[in-house]
Ligand SMILES: *[C@@H]1O[C@H](CO)[C@@H](O)[C@H](O)[C@H]1NC(C)=O
């Protein structure tokens with residue numbers, strides 16, 4: 243308000259200039275008022291976005307559907323069904339759920355019960371040549387059911403029995419509706435990899451191995467291609483760790499990030515988090531996290 247009154251006060255006085263000027267200064271004032279309204283509009287929008295929420299972002303999701311299917315070799319290199327946990331997030335058109343919010347009628351939304359059934363049916367008795375094909379099938383079913391309502395579908399699949407020394411192997415793929423054959427992001431995480439490691443600067447820590455719990459997240463370049471051989475990549479990293487000793491967790495995570503980034507040109511970046519649960523007596527653990535891009539290691 244302060245600014246508007248200053249702007250308007252600066253307008254030239256029409257009586258100094260005759261009728262033609264009166265007309266054009268009226269137009270100019272109108273333009274100024276319009277600009278002011280536009281400014282107010284954007285200022286409001288900016289203050290909304292400073293809330294750090296994306297307004298009217300509507301999602302329907304299924305959290306952890308427990309299934310069993312053959313997605314390739316399991317942790318013992320056997321081709322057989324293994325447990326799979328599938329989560330699906332339908333990112334909907336802006337404000338899509340307002341209709342169902344008002345009507346209280348599930349027909350105005352996307353029926354997650356039907357989606358869950360459709361995915362279970364598709365998976366039952368099928369064999370997938372890789373976890374990415376299972377993700378593609380679930381994504382298909384989600385788009386088929388949601389139709390134009392979905393702008394993108396995110397599918398997260400956890401294979402708890404895929405990596406021998408880890409509790410989980412999570413593949414997280416988001417596919418936009420306008421380019422269903424080229425998933426926009428593919429994130430692969432090895433969760434709670436538990437390894438005994440010689441690590442630390444205190445004399446007792448040099449003598450005995452202690453548990454280190456690590457998460458490694460690989461960010462792949464976007465693209466529609468088969469998954470990298472993550473079990474082999476992780477096995478290689480584990481082998482290096484087992485034959486090494488570290489003074490710090492910083493060195494430990496940095497070495498893992500380097501090896502993981504260099505494992506394939508398809509990997510854009512890697513995040514590594516590691517915790518030492520035995521380090522502090524009165525805290526659950528201490529830990530370190532780093533994220534590095536492949537170029538950070540290729541160019542140095
Ligand atoms: C790894 O990720 C899982 C699941 O997100 C989390 O529960 C766990 O605390 C993480 N572990 C570490 C070492 O950060």
Ligand SMILES: *[C@@H]1O[C@H](CO)[C@@H](O)[C@H](O)[C@H]1NC(C)=O
Pocket residue numbers: 526
């Ligand atoms: C911390 O450790 C305690 C005792 O072992 C456990 O009950 C608790 O769940 C742990 N907290 C977290 C956040 O892991």
